[in-house]
Amino acid sequence: MSVIGSNVLAGASGAGGGGYQGNLALGHYSGAYVSVYEFSTSTGFGSLYSNPSTLPAGTGNWVAFSPDGNAIAVVHSNSPHITAYPWSSSGFGSKYSNPSTLPGSNVLAIAFSPDNNDIVTGTSGSPYITAYPWSSGFGSKYSNPSTLPPELVRDVSFSPDGNDLLVGHQGSPYVTAYPWSSGFGTKYADPSSSLSDTAMGAEFSPDGKVVAVGRFVSPWIAAYQWDSGFGSKYSDPSSVITAGGTNSVAFSPAD
Numbered sequence: 001m002s003v004i005g006s007n008v009l010a011g012a013s014g015a016g017g018g019g020y021q022g023n024l025a026l027g028h029y030s031g032a033y034v035s036v037y038e039f040s041t042s043t044g045f046g047s048l049y050s051n052p053s054t055l056p057a058g059t060g061n062w063v064a065f066s067p068d069g070n071a072i073a074v075v076h077s078n079s080p081h082i083t084a085y086p087w088s089s090s091g092f093g094s095k096y097s098n099p100s101t102l103p104g105s106n107v108l109a110i111a112f113s114p115d116n117n118d119i120v121t122g123t124s125g126s127p128y129i130t131a132y133p134w135s136s137g138f139g140s141k142y143s144n145p146s147t148l149p150p151e152l153v154r155d156v157s158f159s160p161d162g163n164d165l166l167v168g169h170q171g172s173p174y175v176t177a178y179p180w181s182s183g184f185g186t187k188y189a190d191p192s193s194s195l196s197d198t199a200m201g202a203e204f205s206p207d208g209k210v211v212a213v214g215r216f217v218s219p220w221i222a223a224y225q226w227d228s229g230f231g232s233k234y235s236d237p238s239s240v241i242t243a244g245g246t247n248s249v250a251f252s253p254a255d
Contacts, residue, residue: 065112
């Protein structure tokens, strides 16, 4: 995922001519708080779409397209903390109605489930994570997990098959995971080799067999085997970056 506050995420609008052709969305600190460009591998940046008629209410902390490319959601600093729009080749549609139960505080992370049926947000205040059914708009909020993340959530991500949800956060154990099936299951056991610092990014590998976590202290990243729960921690990298604080992590597609 991208750095909070200056996010750049690609939309799922199809490919053509042997490369990507779709859209590139940015969540930002001021102005319209969210912007989208046409983008293709052959020509680069295209036209900037018109701003939505109803803007997000504050800093666009994170932005995400739905997997089918028919919606775009922005999470932001001020109430209602999450704003979603239909998306088409014409750009932003009229804003969807706010969820009936809003996230209670600044939302810092968002993810759609791979099957397009759910949306999860990470927040700065308790319960720190909020989830909704999604079907061309927000459904009624899912019950909170029985074991909450302990502090502010920095990243949320689904496994590729949609069966698990990974949460990076402040406060020990710094990374938390749940089974997912139209709502939170019972929290998985914490990693046996625990982190000692805030998880700023948390992502599954494309095959769903590894989770990587961005860290706020050296060596700045950790990775674990994953098989319906945390497995052994991989050895730290032998070459450690000199600049500190990892804000996000991402896997490339498999070679």
